[in-house]
Amino acid sequence: MRAAVYRSYGPPDAVRVEEVPTPTPAGEEVLVRVHAATVSVTDGTARRGSPGYSRLFFGLRRPKWTVLGSEFAGVVEAVGPAVHRVRVGDEVVGVTGPDFGAHAEYVRVRQDGALAAKPANLDFAGAVALADTTALAFLRDRARLGAGQTILVNGASGSVGSMAVQLAKHYGATVTGVCSTAHLDLVRELGADAVLDYTREDFTRSGQTYDVVFDVAGTSSFGRCRRVLGPAGRYLSPVPSPGLLVQMPWTAAFGRRRAVLAFTGLRKAAEKTRDLLFVKELAEAGALRPVIAARYPLDRIVDAHRHVEGGKHGNVILVMPEQG
């Protein structure tokens, strides 16, 4: 099979399409023919090996995993003898998690991995664009967002942010989305009640307060957001920083306002599967729609990495030839 391979950290052209052995599924393993996969910010971090601390996870001297790509959508091609949850021909969406491997024509996963049926109303690219359930894990599990609450999403036009805006509306919250001028209309269309342009104004000086600030872009901080958080407000971010690592336990012990960081990719596979099924229901009900910035064929993987490197809105999708 063909796969996008990299063997040393570097710029986008560190990745090359090569022929590699097609995996064979054994036991409880499932072989999926990949139709679409995301090229994410995490793929970019793993490819560059920077920031430096990320190499503690991705490999100190060279990458541990040579084929990137976590979220995939495709068709079950073959199954191991002990597989009973899926059948050959099933259309599925899944997340390989820290093992990567989805930037290839085939990916091998376990049946008890993060794997669910594809939303029936979406194509493979659309399905995979909703496969990162980070926003759900933050808003439902960390913020416990509910009807009548107010939330500001900083980075509302991105992959995580665009889902956060839609999920927050689903939960009945009043949503303010922060993004650049070019994406204000997109964020409004996703359901935001108000939009702020970060190139023109600083939301931390708006004079408004929110029950939750979800700093997806990671461009603000708990300290700066204190003044826009309500008395028991939550500052959530998926972007680690030294400050946040200290503030999280500190604010959990003292005061009512909380700073929260989480690594949703490290959740158990069963939780991710449950969330993929929840997202499928919402997508099929029309409550969630994917945001796709661009689709690239596997041969243009370097361009896809360049796109992500240069900053993206929504999702950059790798589509396999004549598929997706």
Ligand SMILES: NC(=O)c1ccc[n+]([C@@H]2O[C@H](COP(=O)([O-])OP(=O)(O)OC[C@H]3O[C@@H](n4cnc5c(N)ncnc54)[C@H](OP(=O)(O)O)[C@@H]3O)[C@@H](O)[C@H]2O)c1
């Ligand atoms: N902890 C976890 O488990 C976890 C999981 C998933 C992702 N993440 C991290 O979460 C972050 C966001 O991921 P993503 O996939 O959503 O990224 P993304 O798709 O690249 O979106 C980032 C968004 O940030 C916006 N932005 C850029 N500069 C900004 C600024 N100064 N102020 C406000 N917004 C700004 C951009 O908006 P415009 O395009 O409108 O400029 C863009 O839409 C990444 O750092 C990623 O590594 C962490």
